[in-house]
Amino acid sequence: EGQLLQSGGGLVQPGESLRLSCTASGFTFSSPGISWVRRAPGKGLEWVSGISGTGLMTYYADSVKGRFVISRDNSVNTVFLQLERLRVEDTAVYYCAKGLWEFDQWGQGAPVSVSS
Amino acid sequence: SSELTQDPAVSVALGQTVRITCQGDNVRNYFPSWYQQKPGQAPILVIYGKNNRPSGIPDRFSGSTSGNTASLTITGAQTDDEADYYCNSRDISGNRYSVFGTGTKVTVL
Numbered sequence: 001e002g003q004l005l006q007s008g009g010g011l012v013q014p015g016e017s018l019r020l021s022c023t024a025s026g027f028t029f030s031s032p033g034i035s036w037v038r039r040a041p042g043k044g045l046e047w048v049s050g051i052s053g054t055g056l057m058t059y060y061a062d063s064v065k066g067r068f069v070i071s072r073d074n075s076v077n078t079v080f081l082q083l084e085r086l087r088v089e090d091t092a093v094y095y096c097a098k099g100l101w102e103f104d105q106w107g108q109g110a111p112v113s114v115s116s
Numbered sequence: 117s118s119e120l121t122q123d124p125a126v127s128v129a130l131g132q133t134v135r136i137t138c139q140g141d142n143v144r145n146y147f148p149s150w151y152q153q154k155p156g157q158a159p160i161l162v163i164y165g166k167n168n169r170p171s172g173i174p175d176r177f178s179g180s181t182s183g184n185t186a187s188l189t190i191t192g193a194q195t196d197d198e199a200d201y202y203c204n205s206r207d208i209s210g211n212r213y214s215v216f217g218t219g220t221k222v223t224v225l
Contacts, residue, residue: 035214037159044219045151045159045202047212059213095158101206101214102149104170106158 002026009110022096138203
């Protein structure tokens with residue numbers, strides 16, 4: 001069974017940037033899409049972004065479009081989420097997940113806190 | 117609308133049956149998946165497709181769909197089932213790929 005290991009996250013000020021990483025093991029990485037999902041404090045899960053297995057197709061929620069960029073490097077089994085122009089409302093635990101709309105594996109989560 | 121609506125909270129007596137619903141136009145076209153999330157943990161997939169359980173998920177979890185409403189049923193709820201539950205489906209609006217339901221907090225009494 002595969003595994004997703006996340007890194008990145010932390011505390012930043014509004015307007016700053018962060019990069020999250022999600023490295024996979026135990027499955028053919030270049031096949032499935034990978035998504036990022038977040039859960040803000042006191043709120044539910046929100047799908048944020050997804051990328052196809054080849055990396056040619058990317059998808060974003062309206063709340064992050066134009067500020068976040070998803071990419072992948074299949075040579076190192078890693079998907080990235082670049083978070084730009086961060087806002088207070090982006091504060092959440094960010095999870096990567098295998099799939100674009102059925103998520104059978106999840107990373108452990110990375111907290112992102114945006115505060116002045 | 118491409119939103120998925122769930123009841124905020126439900127409670128169930130130990131050993132009894134509880135049904136969690138997920139309402140939205142998306143589920144007319146795509147079977148939703150269901151996720152369980154406990155505090156401080158990542159979500160886990162409990163139901164996908166028409167009514168499929170990943171390996172390791174107890175058979176007391178089942179899924180069904182009728183019209184624009186999908187349901188997750190826990191038959192014989194256990195204390196370990198107390199958690200937040202979310203449905204998820206393809207986004208029919210085309211802007212996103214995927215959308216989660218609003219979530220339901222299940223309390224086992």
